[in-house]
Amino acid sequence: MTQRAGHPFHFWTRLTLTKLTGRRAADLAGLVEHLREVPLSVVFHHTHHFLVQHQHLSPEPPNDFAFWVTHTLQEDELGERLAAIDTVQFEHLRDLRERLIGVIEEFLQARQTLRTAPAGEEFHFKDAVSFVLPTGCRASTLAEMSAALATVGTSSIAYHLFEARLRIGGQDNDLSRWLDHELGERELASAVRRLDPYTHTMEGLRQRLLRLIAPRLEGGGAP
Amino acid sequence: MTPTLGAYAPFVGSGTIEELRLLGHHLRGRQVQNINSTAVGGGVAEILTRMIPLLREVGLDARWDVIHGGEAFFAVTKKLHNALHGAPLELTPQDAEVFRDTTEENLRTLELCDDLLFVHDPQPIQLITAARAGTRRIWRCHVDVSAPAPSAWEFLRPWIERYQAAVFSAPQFGHALPIDQVLIAPSIDPLADKNRELDPGTIEATVQRLGIDPARPLVTQVSRFDRLKDPIGCIEAYRLVRRYSDCQLLLVGGGATDDPEGSAVIAECRERAASDPDIHVVELPPTAHVEINALQRASTVILQKSLREGFGLTVTEALWKAKPVIAGAVGGIPLQITHKYSGILTHTVEGTAYWIKQLLNAPDFARRLGENGREHVRWNFLLTRHLRDYLLLFLALDHPGESLISLAP
Numbered sequence: 001m002t003q004r005a006g007h008p009f010h011f012w013t014r015l016t017l018t019k020l021t022g023r024r025a026a027d028l029a030g031l032v033e034h035l036r037e038v039p040l041s042v043v044f045h046h047t048h049h050f051l052v053q054h055q056h057l058s059p060e061p062p063n064d065f066a067f068w069v070t071h072t073l074q075e076d077e078l079g080e081r082l083a084a085i086d087t088v089q090f091e092h093l094r095d096l097r098e099r100l101i102g103v104i105e106e107f108l109q110a111r112q113t114l115r116t117a118p119a120g121e122e123f124h125f126k127d128a129v130s131f132v133l134p135t136g137c138r139a140s141t142l143a144e145m146s147a148a149l150a151t152v153g154t155s156s157i158a159y160h161l162f163e164a165r166l167r168i169g170g171q172d173n174d175l176s177r178w179l180d181h182e183l184g185e186r187e188l189a190s191a192v193r194r195l196d197p198y199t200h201t202m203e204g205l206r207q208r209l210l211r212l213i214a215p216r217l218e219g220g221g222a223p
Numbered sequence: 224m225t226p227t228l229g230a231y232a233p234f235v236g237s238g239t240i241e242e243l244r245l246l247g248h249h250l251r252g253r254q255v256q257n258i259n260s261t262a263v264g265g266g267v268a269e270i271l272t273r274m275i276p277l278l279r280e281v282g283l284d285a286r287w288d289v290i291h292g293g294e295a296f297f298a299v300t301k302k303l304h305n306a307l308h309g310a311p312l313e314l315t316p317q318d319a320e321v322f323r324d325t326t327e328e329n330l331r332t333l334e335l336c337d338d339l340l341f342v343h344d345p346q347p348i349q350l351i352t353a354a355r356a357g358t359r360r361i362w363r364c365h366v367d368v369s370a371p372a373p374s375a376w377e378f379l380r381p382w383i384e385r386y387q388a389a390v391f392s393a394p395q396f397g398h399a400l401p402i403d404q405v406l407i408a409p410s411i412d413p414l415a416d417k418n419r420e421l422d423p424g425t426i427e428a429t430v431q432r433l434g435i436d437p438a439r440p441l442v443t444q445v446s447r448f449d450r451l452k453d454p455i456g457c458i459e460a461y462r463l464v465r466r467y468s469d470c471q472l473l474l475v476g477g478g479a480t481d482d483p484e485g486s487a488v489i490a491e492c493r494e495r496a497a498s499d500p501d502i503h504v505v506e507l508p509p510t511a512h513v514e515i516n517a518l519q520r521a522s523t524v525i526l527q528k529s530l531r532e533g534f535g536l537t538v539t540e541a542l543w544k545a546k547p548v549i550a551g552a553v554g555g556i557p558l559q560i561t562h563k564y565s566g567i568l569t570h571t572v573e574g575t576a577y578w579i580k581q582l583l584n585a586p587d588f589a590r591r592l593g594e595n596g597r598e599h600v601r602w603n604f605l606l607t608r609h610l611r612d613y614l615l616l617f618l619a620l621d622h623p624g625e626s627l628i629s630l631a632p
Contacts, residue, residue, distance in 0.1 A: 013242060017615040020397035020404040041626045120369065120553075124394035126406060129619050133245060133630035135238075153238030 002141050005182035009175070011137040011148060013156035014163060016049070016128040023125040027114040028073070031065070032104050034125055040093040045128040047087045047096060048163065062087055062198050065100060068123045073115045078107045088162045088197055089171070132159075142183060146213045154202035161205070162197050175209075188216055225276040226414045231607050234413050239607055246614040247281025249630050253617065256336035257287045260300070260346035264477055264509035265447070266409060266536040267343050267365055270609070273412040277610050283617075288333055290347045296325040300346045301484060306375035307345070307366050308451055308531040313374050326350060339617055348382045359620040362386040365409065365533045367554040369395040387620055392534040393555040403623075405616055408558060410609035411539045411600070416512035418543055421520060429517035433473075433505055440470040440583050443522040445515055445537045446529075447476045448488035448506070453528045453551070456572050458495045458502060460528065463576035468583050471501040475518055477509035519544050524582050524589065528575055529553055539604045542566065542596030547589035549578045559604065565596040 021042060025031040035043070046064040062083060070079030081103050090096040108114075117123070137152050139145040149157070160174040171193060180189035191212050200208060232240050255278060259267050271287050278285035292300070299318045306312040326349040337355045342348060343363045354360055362383055368376070368391070376398070383389055388403040397404045411418055430437050442461060446452040454474050461472040474492055476485075489506055496502035507514055519525060525541035525548045532554030539559060541548045550556045552568040560566035567578045582589040602608075622628045 015242065015246070015611065015615060017612060017619050018406040020391065020394060020406055022397055022399050022404070039626070120395060122395075124397070126394060127626070129615070129622075129626055129628065131246075131615055131618065131628045131630055133249075134632050135241065135245065136632070137241075151236075151238050151241075153236065153242050155242070156238065 002143065003183050005140045005178070007178075007182055008138045008140040009145060009148075009178045009182070011135045011139075011152050011156050012132060012159060013135050013153055014159045015131045015133070015155055016045070017131070018045070018049075019127040019129060021125045021127050024122040025125075026117045026122045028069070028075070028078075028104055028108055028111075029114055031069075031123055032101055032108070035065075035097065035101055035104075038125055039127065040097065041130070042125055042127045043093050043097045043100070044166075045126055047100075048158075049128070063100075064123075065104075068117075072117045072121045072123070075107075075115060078104065081107070088165055091165060093166065142185070142213060142216055145179075146210060146217060149206060149209050149213070154206065157202060157206055157209070158197075161192075161195065185216065188212060225273070228277060228280050228607075230414055231605070234601060234605060235607050239611075243277075243281055243607060243611055243614070246611065246618070246630075247283065250614060250617055251282035252284065253282075254284045254336045254338035255286070255341055255617065256339070257285070257341045257343065258290060258333075258347045258350060259287075259343035260290050260292065260297075262289045266534070269412075269415070269417070269536075270409055270606075271343075273415060273606055274610060274613070277606070278613070281610075281614070286336070290325070290329045290333070290350070292325045292329075292346070295321050296346075303345055303375055303378070304366060305451070306372040307368050307379075309370045309372060311372055313372075314378050319378070323349065326352070339620070342386070345379055348379060351382060351385045354385075359617070360386040361388050361390060361616065361620070363390040363407075364396065365392060367393070367396060367531045367533050368398070369393075369554070387623075388616065390616065393558055396554075403619075405619075407609070407612040407616065408555060408604055409534050409536060409539075410604050410606045411536060411543060412606045413543065417516050418540055419516070421513070421517055425513065426517040426521050429514050430521045433503060433518075435471060435473065435503060435521070437521065440468075440523040441473060441521060442470050442524045442526060442579055442583075443473040443475065443518060444526040444528060445475050445519060445540070446527065448474075448485045448492065450484070450488060451529060451531045453530050454488065454492050454504075455495055456528045456530075456575070457526055458492065459572045460526075460575040460579060461502065463573065464579045464583070465501075468580050470523070470579070470583060471503065473503045473505065473518060473522070475503070475505040475507060475515065477507050477511060477515070515540075516544075519546060522546060524549060524579055526575065526579075527551065527556065528569070528572075529556065532556055535559065538566075539600055542593070543600045543604075545590075545593035545597040547582050547592040548596060549575055549582070559599065560596070561599075564592070565599045566592050 023034045025034055066079050066082035069075050135156055137148050139148045164173040176189040176193040179185040228240055257271055261268050275285045275287050299321050302312055330353050335353055337358045339359045340354055341361045344365050388405055390405045390407050391397055392408055444457050492504045496504055519541055525546045527535055527538045527550035529551040534555035538548055538550050538556055548566040560568055562568040569575045
C-alpha cells in the first residue's frame, strides 16, 4: 500500500538578488576586518551561492573566500583550510563567521608579510536580498516526491537540503525530516541526510536523490 | 516570431521557467518603461528586444522607448563613454549644454511612466528630472566604470543619486553611492538568430561569401570597431602567430547608431592589414545576426582582446557556441572565463599570440575549454537568469532595506 503523508511536502525556493556593498579587501588583513563588520547576510552569500551558482563546476572551492585566497593571493595552504570548512554543518551564521575569521587569523599569526591582490582583483564583498516563495509544487507520497524532484528548480533543492540547517538546526534537512516523520522512511532519510553538497553539482544531486528513492518505489530497501 | 518562455525549458529546465512565472505573478499588471539611446546595434538593444516580450508574457506591462539625439549629442556621449572607461577627457560646459538640451527635447515628446522607470546607460540619465514622485527609479549601467576619469564620474554622479538603485554588470564597477547598488550580469538569448543552432550549409555559405578559406584555421574577433576593443592588437597578435602557425584573422563587427568613431577605426584596421590576404576586416550591418552566428561557429579560436569592457557579450556568445575564447581580463570578462578552465585570460598582445598558438596546436584542450564555457553560460548568462534578476529587482524596490523577503502565494 502506498504510504500517504499526513502533511504534504510543500516545495519552496529561495532566489537571490546580489547587491554590492562597496567594501573591498586587497589582502588578508582587510578581508578579516570586513568579515567582522559585514551583516551575516554577506557571510551567507559568500558561503552558499557557490552551491547553486556553479552547477557544473564540481569539485570547486565551496566558498568565495577560499577561491580568492587560492586563486588571487595564491596562498594555497590557507585556501585549502578555508575550503575545508564544512559550511552547511553550521547551524548559525555567526558561528560560521567566527570560524572563517579564526582560520585566517591563525594563519596570519605565523606571517610577517601579506600578499596583496593585483589591482582590479580585490575581494568584493557582496550582499544578497533573499526571496523565499512557494513553488506551488507539493508531494504526499514517495512517488509524488520523486516526480516533483525531477522537475523543481535546483534552487528549491538547495533550499530544502542545505539551507534548511540554518532554519531548523541540527543535522537534519527539510527533505530527510519529512521522509522520516511523515512516511517513516528512516533509512532513506538517513541517506538523504548524508548527501554531500561539495561532491555533486546541483543537477547531479537531483539525479542522486532520484536514484535513492527509486528502489523504495519498486518495493525494495533503501540503498 | 518571438519565442515564448516555455521554449527556454530545454536549456534551463522547466523548474526554472516555473519560478519565472511565479515571480511574474507577484508583479502582474505593473508597468515598466525601459529607455535607452539606440534601437539597433549593441548589446543593450539586443537584450531589450528579447527581454520586453518575456516581461510581458510573465504579466508586466513592459515598454521600450529610445531617446533621439543629433550628431553633436552622440559625439558628447561617445566622449563621456570613453572618459568613463578612463580616457583622460574633460567634458566642457558646451558638452553639458548639448547633453541637457537633448534631454529637454526628448522630454517634450516622451511620456515617463510613473511605476517602474528603467533607464539604461548615461545617454538618457537626465530624464530622471521629469520622473514623478513615487516612481521606482532604476539606472542600469552597462559600461565599465571601474576607473573612470573623475570629471566624467562627477558629471554623472548627481544624476545617478536621483535613482533608487544602480545596476552594474561586475563587482568592480560599484562606487561609493548613497543608493542601492545591484549586481546583474547581462545575458544572451539562446534562441536569437545570433545564437541559435545553424545548419552547416548556412555556415559554409557565409564563410565562402567573405572569401575565407574553410580548410584553414580561423581566428576571429566579433566586435564593434572601437579602439577599446583593440582590433589593432588582434592584428599584431596574429602577425606574431603567423611566424609559426598558419591561420586567418577575421575582424568583424556591426555599427551602432550611437557610435560615431567606427568608420575611423575600420580605416585604421584596413591600413594595418595592408595587403595580407589572410586578414579579413568586415563591416556588417547591425542586423546581420545570422552571419555573425555563422562566423563564430566557423571559427577555430575566438578573440575578445578588449582593453576595457562593460561585460563582453560577444564572449558570452562565443562560449555558448562552445568555442575556445581568448579574452582580455577586463570588465565582466573574468566573470565569464576562469583562466584555463572555461577560456583564456590575457593582458598583452604577446600573451594573446602565445595562447592562439597553444589553442591552434592543442585542439583537445581547446574543445574542453569551449565545453566548460558553454555550461558556465547555461547557468549564469542566459536570458532567463537575466529576466529573473530584473523581476527580483522590481520586487526588491517594494521592500527597501529588507534582506529577507517572503512572497506569499
